[in-house]
Amino acid sequence: MEVVTRTKGVFKEFRTFALRGNALDLAVGVVIGAAFAATVNAMVKSLFTPLIAAIFGKADFSQLTFEVNHSVFYYGQFINALISFVCIAAAVFFFVVKPTSALRHRLGWDPPEEPAKAACPRCVTDIPVAATRCPSCTSDLADGWAPAPSSEPAAA
Secondary structure (H helix, E strand, O other): OHHHHHHHHHHHHHHHHHOOHHHHHHHHHHHHHHHHHHHHHHHHHHHHHHHHHHHHOOOOHHHOOEEEOOEEEOHHHHHHHHHHHHHHHHHHHHHHHHHHHHHHHHOOOOOOOOOOEEEOOOOOOEEEOOOOEOOOOOOEOOOOOOOOOOOOOOOO
16 A cells, blocks of 8 residues: 555656646757757758758768778768758757847846956955955955956956
8 A cells, every 4th residue: 555655646746747837848849959950950961961062073962981991981971960050059049049138138137247256355266346254264354355356257
């Protein structure tokens, strides 16, 4: 009886997980992304590859190879994959990232800016200018302790 109760609890947890909004969004995104990648790959193989192949004088660009010690390297297939990646990355950037960023900016949902930072006078850790105590060395910081905020990232 305990096993049945435990199994029901696991299925209930799984149902809760699977029906959460972000899990469904992720699943839809993966499926649409796979379909989009297949479409872009087909476009590269049927449109872009023949154009590039015409430059090299080969009928099938994806079959471009070279051989070293009887090992064949299909660099044409690699170039196909590279072109597909660039096309997908450009599409995601211009059709998802840029519009989303513009919408977030228009609606005022931009993340808050990082506070200005300066080096602690004692331990040289970059800390917010408004800090009154250094989180690293715990020294008290007087008002106006900070020089001009550092615009460069701290050296590693």
